[in-house]
Amino acid sequence: MDTSNHGDGRLVAYADESSAPRGMDRQEYLVCAAVIEKTDADPIRELLRPLLLPGQRKLHWSDESGRRRREIVGVVAGLEAMQVIITHRSTPSRKTERYRRKCLEQLYFELPDGGHGPDVGEQTTDSERHGS
Structure with a gap:
């Protein structure tokens, strides 16, 4: 999501989402975003690239030890970025599209200038979104 930074430059948000059980009767849906200045995207990418293992195309939490x-x-925490986490807790459900939509609505509200602009983030397949 590109959004203006009150004339100081452009911001871009990199977002990802996840759904996980929390006990026997609760489920949590999360949408997280790191907001950085657009001019910092390439330097930050270069800082993160050495974290990739041979053959890895991207970092993914569930694939890591x-x-x-x-x-x-440790590396991400050292970045100068605004980080936003939106969470929704509910009873377990395989269909999470409504939770996703509500979390994204809140994320747009939390971003500078209301999150105007195109999305930048990981695409979610239908099977990932519905827990298949």
């Missing part, structure tokens, strides 16, 4: 997760978090 505990040690690697800590390493990745």
Whole structure:
């Protein structure tokens, strides 16, 4: 999502989402975004690229060991970015599209200038979105 930064430059948000059980009777749906200045995108990409293992195209939390997760978090935590996390808790459901939509609505509200502009983030397949 590109959005203006009150004339200071352009911002871009990189977003991802996840759904996970929380106990026997709860489910949590999360949408997270890191908001950075557009001019910082390439330098940040270069900082993150060494974290990729041979053959990896992207970093993905569920593919990483505990040690690697800590390493990745250490690098990401050192970035100068505004990070937004939106969460929805409910009873378990395989159909999460409504939760996704509500979280994204809240994310747009939380972003500078209301999140105007195109999305930038990981695409979700129908099977991922519906928990298949």
